Amino acid sequence: MLWERLLRRLSYRWLLGAVVVLLLAVNVGWAANHSPAVTVPLSVAATLSLLALPRFPVAVLGIQIGYMVIADIGFGSANPFGLWVALCAVAAVRPRRVSLWGAFAALLGVLASREVTSAGATVAGVLSVGVAWVLGDTIRARRTWQRQEREESRRLAAAEEQARIARELHDVVAHSVSVMVVQAAAANDVFESRPDEARKALGSIEETGRAALAELRRLLGVVRTPAADALAPQPGLAALDELVARVRTAGLQVELSVDGELSGLPAGLDLSAYRIVQEALTNTLKHAAASHAEVGVRRTSERLELEITDDGVGNANGEVRGRGLVGMHERASLLGGEVVAGPLPGHGFRVLARLPL
Numbered sequence: 265m266l267w268e269r270l271l272r273r274l275s276y277r278w279l280l281g282a283v284v285v286l287l288l289a290v291n292v293g294w295a296a297n298h299s300p301a302v303t304v305p306l307s308v309a310a311t312l313s314l315l316a317l318p319r320f321p322v323a324v325l326g327i328q329i330g331y332m333v334i335a336d337i338g339f340g341s342a343n344p345f346g347l348w349v350a351l352c353a354v355a356a357v358r359p360r361r362v363s364l365w366g367a368f369a370a371l372l373g374v375l376a377s378r379e380v381t382s383a384g385a386t387v388a389g390v391l392s393v394g395v396a397w398v399l400g401d402t403i404r405a406r407r408t409w410q411r412q413e414r415e416e417s418r419r420l421a422a423a424e425e426q427a428r429i430a431r432e433l434h435d436v437v438a439h440s441v442s443v444m445v446v447q448a449a450a451a452n453d454v455f456e457s458r459p460d461e462a463r464k465a466l467g468s469i470e471e472t473g474r475a476a477l478a479e480l481r482r483l484l485g486v487v488r489t490p491a492a493d494a495l496a497p498q499p500g501l502a503a504l505d506e507l508v509a510r511v512r513t514a515g516l517q518v519e520l521s522v523d524g525e526l527s528g529l530p531a532g533l534d535l536s537a538y539r540i541v542q543e544a545l546t547n548t549l550k551h552a553a554a555s556h557a558e559v560g561v562r563r564t565s566e567r568l569e570l571e572i573t574d575d576g577v578g579n580a581n582g583e584v585r586g587r588g589l590v591g592m593h594e595r596a597s598l599l600g601g602e603v604v605a606g607p608l609p610g611h612g613f614r615v616l617a618r619l620p621l
Contacts, residue, residue, distance in 0.1 A: 284314050287346055306331065314346060317353045325350040325366050329373040336377045344374060344389075348396040355400025356407075363404075367397040431539070431591045440476030442549045444469045446514040468513040475510075500534035501526045501561060504541065508559065511545050517556045518545065524563030533619055536595040537561075537570055540603070543592055544572035544615040552576025552613055563621075567601070570617040577611065592617065 288311045310331035317324050328347040335342035351370050355363040374389040451465035499507075508518045529537070541559055548557050554576030562569040589605055592615070596603045601619035608614050 283349060284311060287311050287314070287343070287349075290343060290345070306334070311346060314349060317350060321350065321354045321357055322362065322366065325354050325370065329369055333373050333376060342377065344377075344392065347373065348392060351393065351396040352400035352403075355397045356403040358404075360401065360404075363397060363401060367393055370396075427594070431594065440472050442546050443472050443510055443514045446516075446549055447472070450515055465513075468510075472510055472513075498531070498535045499538050500531075501529065501537055501541075502534075503538060504559070504561070507538070507542055507545070511549065511557075514549060516545070516549060516554060519556075519558045520561075521559070522561045524561075526561065526563060529563075529568070530621075533568065533599055533621070536599060537568055537617070537619060539595060540570055540592050540615070540617050541572060543589070544570075547589070547615075548572075548574045548576060548613070554612075565621075567621055568619045570619070571614065573608065573612060573614045575612050589615075 288308065310327055313324050313327045325347070328350045332342040332344055332347055347370055351363075351366055354366045358366075371390065371393045374393055375386065377389070447465045447469045451462040451469070454465075455462040504520060504522075508520050511518050526534075541561075545557065545559070548554050552574050554574035557572065557574040560569075560571040562571075589603070592603045592605070596617055596619060599619050601617065603615065603617045605615045606613070
């Protein structure tokens with residue numbers, strides 16, 4: 265991006281330099297035939313002032329108008345090309361209310377010229393000023409549109425990244441905290457009667473907390489700086505065994521079945537599939553009062569299917585439970601897939617995700 269900007273700036277300066285050199289030759293040639301002791305320095309100064317267009321376009325336009333009027337009144341003719349260039353530059357880099365006043369002043373200078381002595385010359389003078397202004401204003405409008413497009417793209421990218429980070433934070437925090445809450449409750453129940461089991465639950469809480477902190481540091485590291493830890497691989501379906509083991513330590517018996525090869529999945533799909541399973545099990549821990557859950561992963565030639573069921577209380581009114589299901593639907597929709605979630609007949613709850621390959 266910086267290199268492209270530099271090239272554009274160099275190209276603009278080279279073009280402006282070429283215009284100044286060409287105009288300098290024309291104006292000096294004209295001045296040599298009209299009192300050169302006065303007109304040559306005047307023409308050189310007015311032409312070289314065009315080099316200041318990038319920083320002082322309005323002032324340079326005023327110089328060009330003054331030069332044309334002085335040359336016309338004093339020596340009977342003037343070259344309006346420098347005025348057109350300056351007007352175009354003003355219209356390109358200044359607000360329209362400013363450039364319109366500049367165009368009006370340039371028009372007065374052109375119409376005051378001795379060379380505008382007929383209707384045709386008047387129309388030509390008006391058209392020349394109009395074309396110069398329209399060209400510059402078109403450049404300004406295009407640059408404004410491109411800038412707005414870039415800002416809109418940055419805004420959308422930032423919104424998408426915020427949504428992604430929010431989903432990741434929710435998945436990490438909700439799952440880990442749910443596991444730790446269940447384990448802490450279990451440790452409290454057996455603290456007096458079975459201290460060994462309580463100690464085991466506390467150790468599991470510590471392990472889950474450390475894992476959650478590590479993932480949070482990695483996720484927040486992506487937001488702050490591209491450190492080495494922040495670039496660590498994100499979890500995928502290959503880590504399902506570890507996920508299921510953590511949930512089992514919280515007291516929920518989970519059966520995992522995998523049908524098909526899970527290696528070689530696209531990174532985004534692999535991460536989203538893992539998060540969907542993680543969130544479904546988190547919801548089971550938090551809302552279902554279940555004792556058993558099943559996780560089924562099936563890969564076909566066309567799609568990846570995830571089915572998570574439990575034997576909990578379900579939801580009698582048919583509504584999905586847990587805010588994390590919103591994140592599941594978002595992840596699936598971004599991949600062109602779908603998530604169907606709801607209570608099972610009688611009891612239990614099921615989450616079914618279909619993600620196309």
